[in-house]
Amino acid sequence: MEDQETMHDTAEISTPVRAIIADDHPLVLLAIENLMGTYPNMQIVGRAADATELFMEVDRSPCDLVLMDLYMPGGLDGSGLDVIRQFKTRYPDVALVVLTMETEAAALQKVISLGVGGLVSKRDRIDLIHVAVVMALARECYVGPAVRTLIADAALAQRLDLVRSTLSRRELEVFTQYASGFAVSEIAARLGRSVKTISAQKCTAMRKLSLHSDAELFRFAAEHGVIS
Numbered sequence: 568m569e570d571q572e573t574m575h576d577t578a579e580i581s582t583p584v585r586a587i588i589a590d591d592h593p594l595v596l597l598a599i600e601n602l603m604g605t606y607p608n609m610q611i612v613g614r615a616a617d618a619t620e621l622f623m624e625v626d627r628s629p630c631d632l633v634l635m636d637l638y639m640p641g642g643l644d645g646s647g648l649d650v651i652r653q654f655k656t657r658y659p660d661v662a663l664v665v666l667t668m669e670t671e672a673a674a675l676q677k678v679i680s681l682g683v684g685g686l687v688s689k690r691d692r693i694d695l696i697h698v699a700v701v702m703a704l705a706r707e708c709y710v711g712p713a714v715r716t717l718i719a720d721a722a723l724a725q726r727l728d729l730v731r732s733t734l735s736r737r738e739l740e741v742f743t744q745y746a747s748g749f750a751v752s753e754i755a756a757r758l759g760r761s762v763k764t765i766s767a768q769k770c771t772a773m774r775k776l777s778l779h780s781d782a783e784l785f786r787f788a789a790e791h792g793v794i795s
Contacts (some may be wrong), residue, residue, distance in 0.1 A: 569640065570721075571675040573629070573718070574735070581611060582608075583608050583610040583627065584608055584609050584610065584631045584632055584704065585612045585628070585630040585631050585632070585682040586603060586609055586610065586611055586612065586631065586632040586633070586634065586670060586700075587612060587613035587614070587615065587621070587624050587625060587628065587630045587633045587634075588600055588603065588613075588614055588615070588633075588634050588635070588637040588671075588752075589610070589614070589615035589616070589617075589620070589624075589633065589634070589635040589636060589639060590616070590635070590639065590666070591616050591617055591636060591638075591639045591640055591757055592636075593616070596616065597753050599613065599634065599666075599696075602693060602696065603696075603700075606697055608631055608699070609700075612628045612629045612630055613625070613627070613630065615635075616639070616640075617622070617639050617659050618639050618640065618650045619640075621633070621635060621639075621650070621654075622657070623654070625654075625657075625658055625661065625742040631662060631704065632660060632661065632662045632663075632664070632700060632703065633654070633658075633661055633662070633663050634664045634665075634666065634700070635650075635654075635663070635664075635666070636665075636666050636667065637665050637666065637667035637669055637678065638667070638668075638669075647665075647667075647678075648674075648677055648678065648681065650664070651665070651678065651681045651683060651731075652681060653670070655681060655682055655683075662681070662684040662685075662700075662704050662706075662744050663668070663683045663685075663705035664684055664685035664687065664699045664700055664703050664704065664709075665678055665683050665685065665686050665687070666668060666687055666688075666689055666694070667686070667687075667688060667689065668688070668689050668690070669688075670717055671717075672717050672718045672720070672721030672722070675714050675717060676718060679695060679708065679710060682708075683703075683708065684699070684703025684704075684706070684708060684709070685699030685700065685702060685703045685708065685709040685710075685711075686699075686709070686710050686711065686713035686714050687699050687709070687710075687713075687714070688713035688714050688717075690713045691711040691712060691713045691714075693709050694709055696714075698705075699711065704780060710786065712732070723791070723792045724792065726790070726791040726792060727791055727792035727793065729791070729793075730742075730776070730791050730793060733775050733776060734772050734775060734776075736766065738768050738771055738772040738775070739772070740758065741754055741758075741765055741769050741772065742768075742769065742772040742773075742784075742788070743761060743788070743793055743794065744757065744758075745784070746784060746785055746789075746793055746794050747786035747794055749765050749767070751765050751769065
Protein backbone atom coordinates (compact mmCIF):
# COMPACT_ATOMS: atom_id res chain seq x y z
CA MET A 568 0.00 0.00 0.00
CA GLU A 569 2.79 2.42 0.93
CA ASP A 570 4.61 1.59 -2.32
CA GLN A 571 1.48 2.47 -4.30
CA GLU A 572 1.11 5.79 -2.46
CA THR A 573 4.79 6.56 -3.05
CA MET A 574 4.42 5.81 -6.75
CA HIS A 575 1.32 8.04 -6.91
CA ASP A 576 3.15 10.92 -5.17
CA THR A 577 6.15 10.52 -7.48
CA ALA A 578 3.88 10.60 -10.51
CA GLU A 579 2.30 13.83 -9.29
CA ILE A 580 5.70 15.42 -8.68
CA SER A 581 6.98 14.41 -12.11
CA THR A 582 3.89 15.67 -13.97
CA PRO A 583 5.13 18.62 -16.03
CA VAL A 584 3.67 22.10 -15.62
CA ARG A 585 1.77 22.91 -18.81
CA ALA A 586 2.43 26.46 -19.94
CA ILE A 587 1.15 28.74 -22.69
CA ILE A 588 3.11 31.85 -23.66
CA ALA A 589 1.76 34.95 -25.42
CA ASP A 590 3.55 37.94 -26.93
CA ASP A 591 2.94 39.82 -30.17
CA HIS A 592 6.69 40.09 -30.92
CA PRO A 593 7.91 36.85 -32.55
CA LEU A 594 11.50 37.22 -31.32
CA VAL A 595 10.34 37.85 -27.74
CA LEU A 596 8.02 34.85 -27.97
CA LEU A 597 10.88 32.68 -29.19
CA ALA A 598 13.22 33.96 -26.47
CA ILE A 599 10.65 33.24 -23.74
CA GLU A 600 9.99 29.78 -25.13
CA ASN A 601 13.71 28.98 -25.19
CA LEU A 602 14.10 30.31 -21.66
CA MET A 603 11.15 28.44 -20.20
CA GLY A 604 12.23 25.31 -22.02
CA THR A 605 15.19 25.20 -19.63
CA TYR A 606 12.97 25.25 -16.53
CA PRO A 607 12.68 21.88 -14.81
CA ASN A 608 9.36 20.10 -15.17
CA MET A 609 7.98 22.65 -17.66
CA GLN A 610 6.19 21.89 -20.93
CA ILE A 611 5.17 24.59 -23.43
CA VAL A 612 1.81 23.44 -24.79
CA GLY A 613 0.77 26.58 -26.69
CA ARG A 614 1.82 29.94 -28.13
CA ALA A 615 -0.17 33.03 -29.02
CA ALA A 616 0.56 36.33 -30.73
CA ASP A 617 -2.56 38.20 -29.59
CA ALA A 618 -5.35 38.05 -27.03
CA THR A 619 -7.76 36.20 -29.33
CA GLU A 620 -5.20 33.48 -30.02
CA LEU A 621 -4.43 33.24 -26.31
CA PHE A 622 -8.01 32.38 -25.37
CA MET A 623 -8.24 29.93 -28.25
CA GLU A 624 -5.03 28.23 -27.12
CA VAL A 625 -6.17 27.90 -23.50
CA ASP A 626 -9.51 26.46 -24.65
CA ARG A 627 -7.74 24.01 -26.96
CA SER A 628 -4.84 23.07 -24.67
CA PRO A 629 -5.64 22.95 -20.93
CA CYS A 630 -2.75 24.45 -18.99
CA ASP A 631 -1.52 25.29 -15.51
CA LEU A 632 0.27 28.54 -16.33
CA VAL A 633 0.04 31.41 -18.82
CA LEU A 634 2.80 33.95 -19.29
CA MET A 635 1.61 36.90 -21.37
CA ASP A 636 2.65 40.37 -22.48
CA LEU A 637 0.44 43.12 -21.05
CA TYR A 638 -0.11 44.89 -24.35
CA MET A 639 -1.14 42.69 -27.26
CA PRO A 640 -3.60 43.13 -30.13
CA GLY A 641 -7.08 41.80 -29.47
CA GLY A 642 -7.91 43.61 -26.23
CA LEU A 643 -11.12 45.63 -26.11
CA ASP A 644 -9.65 48.77 -24.56
CA GLY A 645 -6.06 48.39 -25.76
CA SER A 646 -4.71 48.46 -22.21
CA GLY A 647 -4.41 44.75 -21.59
CA LEU A 648 -6.46 45.13 -18.42
CA ASP A 649 -9.63 43.83 -20.07
CA VAL A 650 -7.71 40.76 -21.28
CA ILE A 651 -6.59 40.05 -17.72
CA ARG A 652 -10.12 40.51 -16.39
CA GLN A 653 -11.54 38.12 -18.99
CA PHE A 654 -8.77 35.63 -18.35
CA LYS A 655 -9.27 35.63 -14.58
CA THR A 656 -13.00 35.13 -15.07
CA ARG A 657 -12.71 32.33 -17.64
CA TYR A 658 -9.71 30.50 -16.19
CA PRO A 659 -9.60 31.20 -12.42
CA ASP A 660 -7.45 28.13 -11.74
CA VAL A 661 -4.71 28.99 -14.26
CA ALA A 662 -1.70 30.86 -12.83
CA LEU A 663 -1.11 34.10 -14.76
CA VAL A 664 2.23 35.92 -15.03
CA VAL A 665 2.35 39.23 -16.90
CA LEU A 666 5.40 40.74 -18.61
CA THR A 667 5.44 44.40 -19.54
CA MET A 668 7.41 47.46 -20.58
CA GLU A 669 4.83 49.70 -18.84
CA THR A 670 6.32 52.42 -16.62
CA GLU A 671 3.17 54.15 -15.39
CA ALA A 672 2.70 53.24 -11.74
CA ALA A 673 -1.10 53.59 -11.80
CA ALA A 674 -1.40 51.08 -14.65
CA LEU A 675 0.95 48.65 -12.90
CA GLN A 676 -1.04 48.90 -9.69
CA LYS A 677 -4.23 48.11 -11.60
CA VAL A 678 -2.64 44.96 -13.02
CA ILE A 679 -1.68 43.81 -9.52
CA SER A 680 -5.15 44.61 -8.19
CA LEU A 681 -6.68 42.23 -10.75
CA GLY A 682 -5.10 39.29 -8.93
CA VAL A 683 -2.34 38.20 -11.29
CA GLY A 684 0.20 35.69 -10.03
CA GLY A 685 3.17 37.73 -11.17
CA LEU A 686 4.09 41.06 -12.76
CA VAL A 687 7.60 41.44 -14.14
CA SER A 688 9.09 44.30 -16.13
CA LYS A 689 10.98 43.38 -19.28
CA ARG A 690 13.70 45.61 -17.84
CA ASP A 691 14.17 43.20 -14.94
CA ARG A 692 16.72 40.40 -14.99
CA ILE A 693 15.42 37.62 -17.19
CA ASP A 694 16.00 34.98 -14.51
CA LEU A 695 13.31 36.64 -12.37
CA ILE A 696 10.68 35.24 -14.73
CA HIS A 697 11.37 31.85 -13.19
CA VAL A 698 10.87 33.27 -9.70
CA ALA A 699 7.55 34.76 -10.80
CA VAL A 700 6.47 31.46 -12.36
CA VAL A 701 7.28 29.46 -9.22
CA MET A 702 5.44 31.90 -6.94
CA ALA A 703 2.43 32.13 -9.26
CA LEU A 704 2.10 28.34 -9.29
CA ALA A 705 2.23 28.47 -5.48
CA ARG A 706 -0.71 30.91 -5.58
CA GLU A 707 1.36 33.85 -4.42
CA CYS A 708 1.91 37.15 -6.23
CA TYR A 709 5.42 38.12 -7.32
CA VAL A 710 6.16 41.73 -8.28
CA GLY A 711 9.52 42.34 -9.93
CA PRO A 712 11.98 44.92 -8.57
CA ALA A 713 11.59 47.38 -11.44
CA VAL A 714 7.82 47.43 -10.96
CA ARG A 715 8.17 47.81 -7.18
CA THR A 716 10.55 50.75 -7.68
CA LEU A 717 8.21 52.51 -10.12
CA ILE A 718 5.27 52.15 -7.73
CA ALA A 719 7.31 53.27 -4.70
CA ASP A 720 8.72 56.30 -6.56
CA ALA A 721 5.23 57.32 -7.68
CA ALA A 722 3.90 57.02 -4.15
CA LEU A 723 6.78 59.15 -2.86
CA ALA A 724 6.14 61.77 -5.52
CA GLN A 725 2.46 61.90 -4.52
CA ARG A 726 3.40 62.38 -0.87
CA LEU A 727 5.83 65.16 -1.78
CA ASP A 728 3.17 66.86 -3.90
CA LEU A 729 0.86 66.76 -0.88
CA VAL A 730 3.48 68.54 1.25
CA ARG A 731 4.04 71.16 -1.45
CA SER A 732 0.32 71.83 -1.77
CA THR A 733 -0.10 72.12 2.01
CA LEU A 734 2.75 74.51 2.78
CA SER A 735 3.48 77.94 1.41
CA ARG A 736 6.69 78.39 -0.58
CA ARG A 737 8.46 80.00 2.37
CA GLU A 738 7.20 77.44 4.88
CA LEU A 739 8.40 74.63 2.64
CA GLU A 740 11.78 76.34 2.30
CA VAL A 741 12.19 76.55 6.05
CA PHE A 742 10.82 73.06 6.64
CA THR A 743 13.22 71.56 4.09
CA GLN A 744 16.29 73.29 5.50
CA TYR A 745 15.39 72.42 9.08
CA ALA A 746 14.81 68.79 8.11
CA SER A 747 18.21 68.88 6.38
CA GLY A 748 19.89 69.64 9.68
CA PHE A 749 20.17 73.42 9.79
CA ALA A 750 19.31 75.22 13.02
CA VAL A 751 16.70 77.99 13.06
CA SER A 752 19.42 80.65 13.48
CA GLU A 753 21.38 79.22 10.53
CA ILE A 754 18.29 79.21 8.32
CA ALA A 755 17.57 82.82 9.30
CA ALA A 756 21.09 83.83 8.27
CA ARG A 757 20.91 81.87 5.03
CA LEU A 758 17.52 83.31 4.00
CA GLY A 759 17.99 86.81 5.36
CA ARG A 760 15.00 86.64 7.72
CA SER A 761 14.72 87.08 11.45
CA VAL A 762 15.02 84.11 13.80
CA LYS A 763 11.50 84.89 15.05
CA THR A 764 10.09 84.69 11.50
CA ILE A 765 11.88 81.41 10.73
CA SER A 766 10.71 79.89 14.01
CA ALA A 767 7.12 80.96 13.29
CA GLN A 768 7.24 79.51 9.76
CA LYS A 769 8.64 76.23 11.09
CA CYS A 770 5.89 75.99 13.71
CA THR A 771 3.19 76.83 11.15
CA ALA A 772 4.52 74.13 8.81
CA MET A 773 4.50 71.56 11.60
CA ARG A 774 0.96 72.50 12.61
CA LYS A 775 -0.30 72.19 9.03
CA LEU A 776 1.30 68.76 8.76
CA SER A 777 0.08 67.64 12.20
CA LEU A 778 3.63 67.15 13.51
CA HIS A 779 4.29 67.50 17.22
CA SER A 780 8.03 67.05 17.63
CA ASP A 781 11.31 67.38 15.77
CA ALA A 782 11.58 63.59 15.68
CA GLU A 783 8.23 63.41 13.87
CA LEU A 784 9.37 66.20 11.54
CA PHE A 785 12.58 64.41 10.52
CA ARG A 786 10.78 61.10 9.98
CA PHE A 787 8.00 62.77 7.98
CA ALA A 788 10.50 64.63 5.79
CA ALA A 789 12.32 61.41 4.92
CA GLU A 790 9.14 59.44 4.28
CA HIS A 791 7.65 62.14 2.06
CA GLY A 792 10.68 62.84 -0.09
CA VAL A 793 11.34 66.30 1.34
CA ILE A 794 14.92 65.15 1.99
CA SER A 795 16.68 62.20 0.41
